Amino acid sequence: MKTDLSPRLRVALYGLMCVLLIPFVFPTWWMVTSSIKPISDIFAFPPQLIPQNYDWTTYSKVFELQPFVQQYWNSAYIAAVVTIGTMVVSSMAGYAFARIRFPYADTIFMIVLLGLLIPSEVTIVPLFQMFLKAGMVNTHWPLILVPIFGAPSVFVTFVMRQFFVTLPAELEEAARVDGLGRFKIFRKIALPLAKPALASVAIFTFLHSWNLFLEPIVFLSSADKFTLPQALTQYTDAYGGPMWNIQLAAATLTALPVLIVFIIAQKQFVEGLAHTGLKG
Amino acid sequence: MAQVTLSEIRKSYGSVNVIHGVDLQINDGEFVVLVGPSGCGKSTLLRMIAGLETITGGTLDIGGRIVNDLDPKDRDIAMVFQSYALYPHMTAATNMGFSLEHRGGSKAEIEERVNWAAGILGLEALLDRYPRQLSGGQRQRVAMGRAIVRNPQVFLFDEPLSNLDAKLRVVMRGEIKSLHQKLKTTTVYVTHDQVEAMTMADRIVVLNRGRVEQIGAPLDLYDRPANRFVAGFIGSPSMNFIEGTITAEGFATAGLTVPLPIKAQSHVGGPAILGIRPEHLRLDPAGIRAEVLLVEPMGAETQVTMLLGNTQVIGVFRERVDLSPDTVINVMPDVAAIHLFDTDGGQRLD
Numbered sequence: 001m002k003t004d005l006s007p008r009l010r011v012a013l014y015g016l017m018c019v020l021l022i023p024f025v026f027p028t029w030w031m032v033t034s035s036i037k038p039i040s041d042i043f044a045f046p047p048q049l050i051p052q053n054y055d056w057t058t059y060s061k062v063f064e065l066q067p068f069v070q071q072y073w074n075s076a077y078i079a080a081v082v083t084i085g086t087m088v089v090s091s092m093a094g095y096a097f098a099r100i101r102f103p104y105a106d107t108i109f110m111i112v113l114l115g116l117l118i119p120s121e122v123t124i125v126p127l128f129q130m131f132l133k134a135g136m137v138n139t140h141w142p143l144i145l146v147p148i149f150g151a152p153s154v155f156v157t158f159v160m161r162q163f164f165v166t167l168p169a170e171l172e173e174a175a176r177v178d179g180l181g182r183f184k185i186f187r188k189i190a191l192p193l194a195k196p197a198l199a200s201v202a203i204f205t206f207l208h209s210w211n212l213f214l215e216p217i218v219f220l221s222s223a224d225k226f227t228l229p230q231a232l233t234q235y236t237d238a239y240g241g242p243m244w245n246i247q248l249a250a251a252t253l254t255a256l257p258v259l260i261v262f263i264i265a266q267k268q269f270v271e272g273l274a275h276t277g278l279k280g
Numbered sequence: 281m282a283q284v285t286l287s288e289i290r291k292s293y294g295s296v297n298v299i300h301g302v303d304l305q306i307n308d309g310e311f312v313v314l315v316g317p318s319g320c321g322k323s324t325l326l327r328m329i330a331g332l333e334t335i336t337g338g339t340l341d342i343g344g345r346i347v348n349d350l351d352p353k354d355r356d357i358a359m360v361f362q363s364y365a366l367y368p369h370m371t372a373a374t375n376m377g378f379s380l381e382h383r384g385g386s387k388a389e390i391e392e393r394v395n396w397a398a399g400i401l402g403l404e405a406l407l408d409r410y411p412r413q414l415s416g417g418q419r420q421r422v423a424m425g426r427a428i429v430r431n432p433q434v435f436l437f438d439e440p441l442s443n444l445d446a447k448l449r450v451v452m453r454g455e456i457k458s459l460h461q462k463l464k465t466t467t468v469y470v471t472h473d474q475v476e477a478m479t480m481a482d483r484i485v486v487l488n489r490g491r492v493e494q495i496g497a498p499l500d501l502y503d504r505p506a507n508r509f510v511a512g513f514i515g516s517p518s519m520n521f522i523e524g525t526i527t528a529e530g531f532a533t534a535g536l537t538v539p540l541p542i543k544a545q546s547h548v549g550g551p552a553i554l555g556i557r558p559e560h561l562r563l564d565p566a567g568i569r570a571e572v573l574l575v576e577p578m579g580a581e582t583q584v585t586m587l588l589g590n591t592q593v594i595g596v597f598r599e600r601v602d603l604s605p606d607t608v609i610n611v612m613p614d615v616a617a618i619h620l621f622d623t624d625g626g627q628r629l630d
Contacts, residue, residue, distance in 0.1 A: 169364050173363035174426075176352045177353065177359045192369045
């Protein structure tokens with residue numbers, strides 16, 4: 001960005017940026033403030049941007065109404081396992097597609113990429129039948145296996161392949177002369193150099209798993225097995241109406257780790273966006 | 281150290297033949313340079329010796345073992361790449377000790393060998409630095425350190441100086457040569473730069489289109505090139521070539537006659553190409569008339585481009601000459617230094 005802007009232009013630019021910020025900041029602000037408002041204040045008119053009355057019991061009720069700690073753990077460990085599993089599978093697959101010459105490699109890669117074109121809604125019914133037959137419905141296996149070997153993994157495989165293609169071939173040749181076999185070249189040379197790419201796809205994989213909604217709804221039926229996005233839908237009163245303030249308190253707690261990770265890893269996150277060519 | 285023998289080595293990519301049966305024996309401790317223009321197959325040949333390219337035909341023997349089907353790691357060779365190929369995530373010391381570490385060397389042994397190599401190459405102060413923190417010359421030295429640290433039978437260099445600036449190239453040229461003199465390890469060195477080849481090699485192998493044109497000591501190639509290609513490739517500026525006919529009086533071209541040594545008389549009556557190196561032309565009032573086109577004073581010598589009959593030639597004069605374009609001078613070739621080549625295959629006529 002140019003730094004020699006005139007003061008007037010600079011003010012205008014910052015003003016515009018503040019306006020553009022509103023759609024992003026307002027929902028988060030509304031979620032956090034509403035989580036500590038009595039339910040009647042949430043829909044007060046004019047809207048209260050700053051809470052007039054505080055009700056901190058919403059946060060304790062989050063834990064009373066649902067096994068929220070268990071659900072938090074479910075989301076966390078599933079996201080961690082999916083992230084690690086996807087990194088392992090996709091980095092190896094990406095490396096193989098980038099570096100190993102095998103018959104029909106490009107054709108197979110194109111077929112794998114086709115997986116990205118099929119919406120998860122289309123495959124969810126056959127997947128359900130498959131996992132039902134395998135006795136895995138109402139377990140966490142579908143939430144782990146589908147992302148590791150499904151479309152999210154295909155996307156990560158594609159990103160990793162693109163990264164490995166750019167690694168100089170001479171590095172691998174030097175490693176071959178130094179005495180390394182194929183797998184050791186991958187583990188000792190290619191993988192350490194892929195850290196920036198791995199970090200960025202790890203963030204996306206974790207977020208994808210953390211936010212997963214359709215699959216838990218389809219595959220899980222017991223509250224103690226629920227993940228957080230699914231648990232959020234359970235904060236309802238006897239008539240099925242949402243308990244807004246408690247739901248928003250749970251939503252705030254759900255978003256918290258993501259916000260913390262984002263604040264800490266902001267630089268890597270932005271670099272990751274640039275790296276993967278994603279727009280968010 | 282080992283002898284390397286290439287027998288009828290061939291390489292094809294599908295139906296395209298790129299190396300057409302190369303025979304070459306590299307003696308124990310010898311420094312051999314493979315030289316030739318881009319695409320001549322010199323790097324391919326080196327990579328076949330390294331095991332990075334498969335060998336389509338023929339046999340490759342290193343130290344008395346046929347190694348055609350062995351992996352690079354089992355050939356006991358070390359290679360320095362054009363881009364250095366240092367591992368970016370490792371320090372200079374780790375880069376140098378990596379192969380030993382992988383081959384199960386003890387920590388003390390690795391440290392000792394790395395320090396030994398660092399001492400030879402003047403890298404002691406740089407061992408903890410990463411490649412990105414090193415200059416081009418330092419990276420080059422680390423790459424050489426990585427090669428010498430495990431004392432291989434053969435060193436392979438693939439255009440290792442081409443990424444350096446001209447001044448550093450001269451320095452590193454000397455360092456590689458003195459390293460070879462210290463270690464006496466059999467070395468195969470690939471370059472497209474004939475000056476590098478001339479200054480470094482015990483023997484030069486000139487390659488062209490996947491074939492060996494000539495093998496010999498640098499000055500043998502310079503003084504007695506086997507054909508027109510070698511004559512034109514070795515030497516800078518290149519040898520001048522003039523087409524004409526051999527007559528009883530000498531070499532006739534465009535109304536001029538250049539006297540020839542007696543040995544050429546057996547080819548009287550036939551067309552031929554006369555080759556004369558730029559430094560073997562001298563200014564002589566009794567010489568052949570030439571029109572000056574370009575004068576390039578280099579300090580130690582002056583390079584003059586001129587039109588001799590219809591042919592453009594270059595002369596290099598050690599004496600200071602005061603010439604300008606469009607002037608007319610008389611030059612005389614040193615008769616003893618004239619080369620003659622046939623017009624068909626460009627082979628030397630002797």
